Amino acid sequence: MNTRLLCAVVLVAGGVLIGGYTSLSASPIRQLTATQAANLRPSLSPDGKRIAFQSNRDGPYHIYVMDADGANARRVTSGDSDDRHPSWSPDGKFLAIDSGDQTKREIWLIDVATGTRTQITKLGMIASFPSWSPDGRRLAFFTYQAGVMDLWTVGRDGSALGALTKTLASETNQQCTFACHAPAWSPDGGRLALADGDGSRIVLMSSLVAGAQTPISPSEERSHFPIYTKDGQIIYVTEHVSQDQSWTDLWLTDPQKSDQRTEVAQGVQVQGPFEISADGTQLLFHSPRSGNFEIYSVTLDDAGKAALAEKPQHTAFVPPGPVQTQFIAPEESFAQRAAPFVVGAGLLALAAIAIASRRQKRRA
Numbered sequence: 001m002n003t004r005l006l007c008a009v010v011l012v013a014g015g016v017l018i019g020g021y022t023s024l025s026a027s028p029i030r031q032l033t034a035t036q037a038a039n040l041r042p043s044l045s046p047d048g049k050r051i052a053f054q055s056n057r058d059g060p061y062h063i064y065v066m067d068a069d070g071a072n073a074r075r076v077t078s079g080d081s082d083d084r085h086p087s088w089s090p091d092g093k094f095l096a097i098d099s100g101d102q103t104k105r106e107i108w109l110i111d112v113a114t115g116t117r118t119q120i121t122k123l124g125m126i127a128s129f130p131s132w133s134p135d136g137r138r139l140a141f142f143t144y145q146a147g148v149m150d151l152w153t154v155g156r157d158g159s160a161l162g163a164l165t166k167t168l169a170s171e172t173n174q175q176c177t178f179a180c181h182a183p184a185w186s187p188d189g190g191r192l193a194l195a196d197g198d199g200s201r202i203v204l205m206s207s208l209v210a211g212a213q214t215p216i217s218p219s220e221e222r223s224h225f226p227i228y229t230k231d232g233q234i235i236y237v238t239e240h241v242s243q244d245q246s247w248t249d250l251w252l253t254d255p256q257k258s259d260q261r262t263e264v265a266q267g268v269q270v271q272g273p274f275e276i277s278a279d280g281t282q283l284l285f286h287s288p289r290s291g292n293f294e295i296y297s298v299t300l301d302d303a304g305k306a307a308l309a310e311k312p313q314h315t316a317f318v319p320p321g322p323v324q325t326q327f328i329a330p331e332e333s334f335a336q337r338a339a340p341f342v343v344g345a346g347l348l349a350l351a352a353i354a355i356a357s358r359r360q361k362r363r364a
Contacts, residue, residue, distance in 0.1 A: 028304045030297050031290060032070030038293040042284040043086045043095075044068070044275045051284065052076075052086035052095055052112075053295055063097055065112060068297075076115050085129050086110075087182055089136050096120075096130035096139055107141055107154065120158050127152070131182035133189045133207070140164075140192055140207065142179035147171035151183060151194065153207065164210050169197035181273045184226045184234070193226035193234055193255075202226045202236045204255055216258035217251075225273040229280060235264055237272045247309075248272055265300065267309040276300075287312070 033039040037057035044051055049068055054061045058075065060082040066073035076095070077083045086095045095110040099117075107120040107130045121127050125145035132139060138160070140153045149169040154161040169175040175197045184193040185207065192207045196215065202223050203213035217223040217236060225237040229252075238249045248271055250264035265283075275284035283304070284297050289312030298304040 027310075028298055028301075028307045030070075032066070032295045032297060033073070034290070034294060036292065039064075039295050040286045040293055041085055041273075042275055042286060042295045043088055044277055044282075044284055045088050046090055046092050046278070048277050048279075048282070050092075051295070052088060053286075054084045054086065063095060063110060065095075070295075076110055076112060077117070078115075083108075085182065087131050089132050090134060091136060096132060098128040098130060098141070100126070107139060109156065120154060120156065121161065123161075129179045129182040131185060132156075133185050134187055135189055138189075138207075140183045140185065142168075142183070144177055144179070147177060149175075149177035149179060149197075151192070151205075164192070164205065164207070166210070167197075169199075173197070175199070181225045184228045186228055187230060187232050191255075193228060193236075195224035195226070199224055202234065216253060216255050223251075227274070227276055229276075230278055235276060237274065239271065246271075250274070265305045265308055269309060269311050283308075 032042075032051070033053075033055075035055065035057045037055050039053055039055045039057075042051050042053045050065050051068055051070075052063060052065050055064050056062075058078075060080065061084050062075055063077045063083050063086050064073050064075050077097070077099075081099045082101060083097050083099045086097050088095060089109075093112060095112060097108050097110060098105045099108050100106055103126070104124060105126045105128055106122060107127050109118045109120060110116070111118075120139065121141075123143065125143055127141050127143050130139045130141040136156065138153050138155055140151065143150050143152055143163070147170060148167050150163050151165045151168055152161065152163050169177045171177055176199050181195070185191075186193070190207055191204050193202060193204055193216075195201070196203045196213060200222050201215040201219060202217040203215050205211055205213045216234065217238070221238045222240075223236050223238045227235045229235060233252055233254050235250060235252050238251060240247050240249070248268045249266050250268060251261045252264050253261040270285050270287050270289075272285065276282065281300055282297055283300055284295065286293055286295050288294075289296075298308060
């Protein structure tokens with residue numbers, strides 16, 4: 001199977017973990033969306049009051065914004081373009097996204113108030129998963145072209161575009177070249193955290209110039225999805241998959257003392273990626289635990305951690321409040337035809353592919 005296809009099938013089923021089910025009734029886990037479409041990639045605004053996410057409820061994937069409790073959802077992009085992976089600017093006024101189709105995607109900025117789109121890159125390849133520097137002046141993102149994935153940065157005005165890696169991952173080396181999570185900026189903007197080319201370890205590297213990658217997670221584990229906390233520590237996910245079960249563990253580590261780490265949550269029945277609030281108390285994720293890919297939040301207290309360790313069961317959804325869908329008409333329209341990626345896979349297929357991917361050292 002093609003390496004990128006293999007990774008895509010595993011990753012888009014990201015909320016699926018293998019095993020039995022437990023009811024969500026009276027659970028600390030709160031379901032925030034409820035549609036017949038896929039609702040994915042929640043991104044929490046800097047003030048914690050809004051969530052941006054992607055949904056194909058109206059055709060191709062578009063970007064939506066809702067209140068932190070799931071109310072007042074509104075669409076902020078439209079047209080034939082396929083828009084994904086929203087990332088909030090530090091001031092909460094813009095979203096960086098990637099947009100395009102299966103062969104070419106570029107980085108764009110969306111004005112949250114007006115829906116105005118501004119194209120940042122014109123690389124003619126796949127550019128995806130943008131993330132903002134803490135000062136809001138730069139963006140980091142991944143690219144894919146001719147079987148190779150790399151890490152790039154660019155100014156928010158499109159200036160100073162350049163690659164920080166040369167062959168971060170390569171299909172020739174049997175590595176997964178399908179980016180699955182945005183690179184994470186350190187609070188001072190000097191470093192970036194990401195998964196290595198094998199998808200096995202969390203590494204740090206300079207955000208200014210191409211340089212060495214410093215691993216900070218154990219070599220015997222499969223770790224990814226790093227998130228910097230406001231005090232400069234890193235939360236990351238370690239994934240475990242076997243024939244009959246799978247789970248993830250969340251760890252907190254000081255990158256200067258990476259041989260020491262503290263558990264955030266263990267035995268989690270969600271694969272990730274995760275969003276964590278600035279104060280570290282709230283966790284966001286997408287999952288098909290209700291029968292469809294929806295967005296959930298949970299408080300990271302003892303009850304919330306225990307709920308995350310329970311295997312989910314499909315239950316009815318009770319909205320948190322009045323949910324209104326509005327649309328902000330953008331000032332520009334685009335006629336780019338988008339071919340949607342694979343957005344689902346069966347549990348057995350996920351298990352078989354995930355196990356095979358690990359045996360072949362391909363990224364999950």
